[in-house]
Amino acid sequence: xxxxxxxxxxxxxxxxxxxxxxxxxxxxxxxxxxxxxxxxxxxxxxxxxxxxxxxxxxxxxxxxxxxxxxxxxxxxxxxxxxxxxxxxxxxxxxxxxxxxxxxxxxxxxxxxxxxxxxxxxxxxxxxxxxxxxxxxxxxxxxxxxxxxxxxxxx
Numbered sequence: 001x002x003x004x005x006x007x008x009x010x011x012x013x014x015x016x017x018x019x020x021x022x023x024x025x026x027x028x029x030x031x032x033x034x035x036x037x038x039x040x041x042x043x044x045x046x047x048x049x050x051x052x053x054x055x056x057x058x059x060x061x062x063x064x065x066x067x068x069x070x071x072x073x074x075x076x077x078x079x080x081x082x083x084x085x086x087x088x089x090x091x092x093x094x095x096x097x098x099x100x101x102x103x104x105x106x107x108x109x110x111x112x113x114x115x116x117x118x119x120x121x122x123x124x125x126x127x128x129x130x131x132x133x134x135x136x137x138x139x140x141x142x143x144x145x146x147x148x149x150x151x152x153x154x
Contacts, residue, residue: 036090046103048127049096053089060085092133099126 042054060082067078102123109116 036086037093041093044100045096046100049099049130052130053092053096056085056089056092060089088133092130095126095130095133099123099130102126 037053037057039057042050042057045053063078063082063085067075067082070078102119106116106119106123109119
């Protein structure tokens with residue numbers, strides 16, 4: 001009978017650890033994750049790409065702050081918004097890095113080089129595409145006291 005009690009206690013202990021592991025996994029999966037692009041990666045970008053993506057990262061920080069302060073019914077929507085902003089930053093980062101490469105290449109060219117004009121136009125296109133990608137209305141200005149509006153609320 002002593003062995004049966006020990007086996008029963010071990011089973012209950014393992015069952016408790018399993019339930020705790022599942023509960024912890026669910027809790028962690030519901031929390032928002034940080035942006036996949038680090039501040040060091042943003043700092044390595046040339047202007048205006050650093051400014052545009054930095055502003056998107058600031059918006060995400062504002063939303064994350066509101067997640068911590070929000071009542072429970074709004075929290076899930078704000079976490080979803082934060083995750084969408086994070087994905088947006090991750091998707092825009094390679095294009096911004098490409099623009100930074102073009103800007104660096106422009107610094108190496110002389111203004112009378114045949115590739116200068118073509119590279120300059122490409123850099124301008126990348127900048128414009130990125131700004132429109134991050135702000136559909138063409139404006140990248142963000143008011144930290146106001147959350148970004150949904151598409152139907154503009």
